[in-house]
Amino acid sequence: MAGANAFYAQSGGVTAVINATACAVIETARKHGGSIGKVLAGRNGIIGALTEELIDTSLEPAGIIAGLRHTPGGAFGSCRYKLGAIEDNQREYRRLIEVFAAHDIRYFFYNGGGDSQDTANKVTQLGSRLGYPMVCIGIPKTVDNDLPFTDSCPGFGSVAKYVAVSTREAALDVQSMCSTSTKVFILEVMGRHAGWIAAASALAQEKRGDPPHLIVFPEVPFDEAALLRKVKKTVEARGYCVIVVSEGARYADGVFLADAGSKDAFGHTQLGGVAPALANIVKAGLGYKYHWAVADYLQRSARHVASANDAEQAYAMGRAAVEFALAGKNAVMPTVVRTSDEPYRWKIGEAKLSRVANVERKMPKSFLSADGFGITAKARRYLAPLIAGEDYPPYRNGLPCYVTLKNELVAKKLEPFPL
């Protein structure tokens, strides 16, 4: 006889490898079919649990589930929807327990960042209080790499690789043309308030002086004069300058570069991106011809150039989550524990959800170079293994074969729940 069902949901911004985690959860649960019944996935994340829109993954054939391992995006839909404090949102938390009880769900796997780990932790507490004990396991995911306790977050390594590869490639282009064309190239990358992704661009360097020549971090208050000096020096020495800027870059007073002068005289919001804002600063200050790129979603969905280590860890976290649940653990999150930089070795660890929740891990100061525009050898040692290895998806007709699921919902048993 099959055990109770499991609920799995994807939360927050999706990544190139979050579906590899989904794949692992489903494949591992299927292997333990005696202990776990069906894996029901939330349609659009936790919203699916509230609205009782539960995707029956048992209807998907093994080949399709296997294909999730190399398919970017969130196969069941994700959402930006944060359940609030349990005291103020009893209605929502109770509804979750009702839906879980109605569908015999006793396992809750929540795949997301800090907010999601917080939610998972509250669900297990409330379940106990209401006499419906749940096993709640968080599974780390975030391109921003800002979760505590885990050495790295699945999703980050692949964005890091995309950014390092793209920086190396675009720099070759700019270098080729700089005698008569573009002198300054600016690439804007993600990372919110943490500079992990921007830092990874430095892996494109093979020797001192290689591009990127400047990285603008959110952790370092933006110093326009210092930036212009270094850009000028770089162009004079090398003929061109490549800058990688984090979307979260800001002035000492906290104003984001992207927001500076964000209204025109008519009150219209100006368009834009940090990269064009920085390009304007360079143009105004030094007059160099520039180009800029904003990778936006391209970087976090670029499964075609995923890091093999990242894809492997994404899978390993999903498998560990199910194994943790079956081993009787609760309110924990599997983590990556690094045991060696070179050769890179890691093992599975665990962290209590109560401690992970809502803690943002910034880059340590020791990772930033003295002038604030680069990274240290220590940062390089940390970052290098995370982008290592290629893990290409299969291709057909020149394009990656990404799978599409049926995503059929199980029949509803409860009254509708207005969000």
Place this chain on the structure above:
Amino acid sequence: MAGANAFYAQSGGVTAVINATACAVIETARKHGGSIGKVLAGRNGIIGALTEELIDTSLEPAGIIAGLRHTPGGAFGSCRYKLGAIEDNQREYRRLIEVFAAHDIRYFFYNGGGDSQDTANKVTQLGSRLGYPMVCIGIPKTVDNDLPFTDSCPGFGSVAKYVAVSTREAALDVQSMCSTSTKVFILEVMGRHAGWIAAASALAQEKRGDPPHLIVFPEVPFDEAALLRKVKKTVEARGYCVIVVSEGARYADGVFLADAGSKDAFGHTQLGGVAPALANIVKAGLGYKYHWAVADYLQRSARHVASANDAEQAYAMGRAAVEFALAGKNAVMPTVVRTSDEPYRWKIGEAKLSRVANVERKMPKSFLSADGFGITAKARRYLAPLIAGEDYPPYRNGLPCYVTLKNELVAKKLEPFPL
């Protein structure tokens, strides 16, 4: 005894595969060492011939030259420098012949777009007139795919593949999140006045209704009302909408979208890009949450996701150029002649430089769908084989191993020539 030397130069915007052409020119010339002496490459393109900055490629070992085949950018430097009409620029054309004579250069291989083919054609004419006969062979290159006579231009297939892959990937991301986040995603791509690159994004579609849902072509006067209607309909039907817009998109009066409203009330030039301009139009008209990306140089340097057919043709064009020269041909350019769509088959053809020069090939009207926001089956048949096949570069430490040349110059023999 070795024959006369050859001059090779890269011209205009570089591509992911222009170095594969350089590799072929050098490798083929080395095979025919009895007929061709050294291949001297222009430092920064044709400027190197004027300034007598000639890179001695014979100093580069075979392994490094072989590595050019998978290295993006222009290994010898390229330039945007157009020699004018021969009547008004006698001084420059005569200088070219002087430099070529001083270094026993009798072969001129010019790797570029329409302008470059024009230059190559003039050089051969002038050489004859001055009693210094030269063999001049043009070699096609342009990501914009706008050269006539050749079925496709080396460089285009790889950008096309990058754009199709990126569109498919980013669309999966947007689709995952659209219930609570971004509804409209806009990707800006290159292509100048021709919509070839934008059109290639449609290859991401597997079935009717797949993203990209709208493509904004430079060939179709921009109709804001029609665009907003279709975006609205798409979001209502599918929950999200992916738009690919060409940098050259413009209104019926010829004004580029990127230029519209380009000054604020203080006379400052607004920061650019078509994607943010279009995002603003969508936001103002429909209020949807949007994201946008500008791939810029990332797309044309993305050797990591090059098309195998494109890389092969880039090499084949370089080899054919040298073989043409040795066969006694002159003032011609090798071309790709398609003999079958499916299975894709092609052979080498040739076109007279005098006919190629300064002709821009736009997309045929028959490639555009009735509503102007998509492509036809005919366009799909044309485009599909150009992105086929993967041709991954080797990787080390998680990054592609791209080669760097010594680029040592031969000793100058002439007086300096002020540009």
